[in-house]
Amino acid sequence: MENPNSLRKNLLLAVLFSGLFILAFIIGKSQKKSNQDYGVKTSVSQEVLNLQEAFVNVAEEVKPTVVSIYTEQVLKEVVPFNFFFADPFEDFFDDFFGQSTPRRNFPQKRYYNRRRVEGAGSGVVIDRDGYILTNYHVVRDAERITVKLANDREYSGKVIGKDAKTDLAVVKIKPSGKLVVAKLGDSDSIRVGDWAIAIGSPFGLEQTVTVGIISAKRQNVEAEGNVYRDVIQTDASINRGNSGGPLVNIHGEIIGINTMIYSQSGGSVGVGFAIPINRAKAILEPLKTKGKVERGFLGVKIEKVDDVFAKQSGLKEKTGVAVTDVVSGLSADKAGIKRGDIILEFGGQKIESAEKLQDIVADAAPNKKIDVVVWRDNSKKIISVVLGEWTEEQVASVEEKASGKSEKTGSWLGMKVKQFTKDMAEELNVTPDEQGVVIVDIASGSKAAEFGLYAGDVLRAINRKKTTTLAEFEMVTKKASLTEGILFDVNRSGTLIYKTYIEK
The missing domain is CATH 2.30.42.10 (PDZ domain)
Structure with missing residues (x-):
């Protein structure tokens, strides 16, 4: 007969093994159910896989044609001169002694601070010779342009054509190797609901791909005083830095150039706009050969x-x-x-x-x-x-006249001037009896930008011929020859100087 202690021990082991077996069974069933519930191993329809593959193929095909564009612009800002020449102790002594001390008239001078501003955008290669299509606002007033290809090679770029009306520009680089060129599609054939793929460098994040659809077409959008007509609207995410990059269809063809977004926060809210590629194709030749579109x-x-x-x-x-x-x-x-x-x-x-x-x-x-x-x-x-x-400039002039803010001006080689009047004397730090025309603007990259002159300079004479009036300025500049040399008589913040220029 078995020992009672041994019997109890065997019974306890049997119960323990049975419990472990039941627990393992329950865990296995639970894991299997969990896999089914959470789709760890889910079957995907072939249609979905085909669509995913289509997006991958478009990205692989188009990304090598997309470039990042980095720009540098130098802005000249006036630094208030009173800070440098006011006596900080005068007000102290006035308050302490209860009397006014004689004010000293310090010579007022105008100082300028040069501030470098950097920008970023995107572009797309449209020609093996190095022509790149982008937005005009991406390269506007840029003094230095760097183009970075998808293979990380960098080149210096030059704007050879621009059109503010369509916000398009063409930049030229001199590539050392073969370029991958984008396929330009037909924007007239797009339909609302078609897939739309945006590629570019939002916030400097190069080669970013986002996907959406064509939300609407033939939309008119107003931005910076210009009305862009018949643009493409898409909900593909577009942000700062995407400007100038391509909007692509599911076949990998460029159907638009991403240009702007509608946003109250500054980030994408699913309302982006692109210039139709057919509009770009219509003006590419004059942009490349003439540098502008004649309208x-x-x-x-x-x-x-x-x-x-x-x-x-x-x-x-x-x-x-x-x-x-x-x-x-x-x-x-x-x-x-x-x-x-x-x-x-x-x-x-x-x-x-x-x-x-x-x-x-x-x-x-x-x-x-x-x-x-x-x-x-x-x-x-x-x-x-x-x-x-x-x-x-013509349109800006018309808008000024329409708003009642018209003011007669003259221009020459990118320099814009207006008649000097006595009420400008204090601002320009010159005497009220000065005579001449005042430079109000010099276009960046223009020939006038090479003269060494600045906005605020008073031109008293050119080549020893007085420029007291706009008519005299226009008469003198018509006869001026850059190859023979130009002599400018200038009043700069109360200092009389001469500036010379000759084209070599």
Whole structure:
């Protein structure tokens, strides 16, 4: 007969082993259920895998064509001179002794601080010779441009063409090897809902890929005083630094150039805009060969004709566009177009909207003579107009005149001047009886930027010919020859100096 202690021991072991077996069984079932619940080993449909592969293929194909663009610009800022020349003890003695001490008139001088500003954007290689398409605002006023390829090679870049109206520019580099060139697609064939892939360097994070769809097309967006028409809207994430980079379709073709976002915070909220690539293709050749896009300019402000305007003007139908203002001295004014005229036809084409007239005028060559049919005094009149040329400065001038802030200025080789008046004397630190024209702006990268002159300088004479008035300034500069040399007589903050320049 077995010992009772031995029997109890065997029974305890049997219970223990049974418990361990049941516990292992429960854990195994639980783990299996967990795997099923949380999809550790989940089957993925082939369609999803194919879509993922398509995105990967697009990224691998397009990324080598995308570049990062880094710019440097030097800004010259006026440093307040009173800080350097005021006597800090004068007010102390006045308060302590209760009397005013004689003020000393220190010579006031103007000091400038040069501040270097860096920027970043993106671009896309469009030609094996080193042509890169980007945004105009990415390289605007840049004094130094560095282009970094996808393979980390860096090159110095030069802007060879720019167009503020479309916010596009072409930068040229001299590559040491072969470049991978992007495929340009057809932006007219895109559909709302199509896949859209943005590639660029947001916040300096190079070669970033984001995915979304075409949210809308043919949207008009206003930014920095310019209206960008028929842009592509996408919810693919676009941020600072993406500007100038490509918007790509699912086939790896460039359909747009990422340009701007709508955001109250400064970051992406899913509303980004791109310039259609077809618009870029239409102006690439003149940008590469001429450095600009030549567009016609009429010099009027217009608005659509509504039912009341048509009825009160004697028109039987609502058609054409109404002229609300004519800019003095420009093409429309010279031809005799008046405020209140309704433009019915332009160059033989019927005008149904303001946008159509703007497109037709812009597509026309400057200095071209065009017949315009207007409705005036209950009858049609034909007026021949010689178009001017659209420029960024021309548009700014028109906007100034329209806002009542017009001020007559002159320009020469990137230098903008205005007439000196006595009320400018204190600001410029010159005597009220000074005579000449004041430099108000010198465009970065222009020929005038090489003269050694600054905004705020008073030009008293050029080549010993007085420039007391704008008319004298324009007369002298027309006869000036850079190869023979230019002598500037300048009053700079009360100091009379001479500056010379000769083109070698």
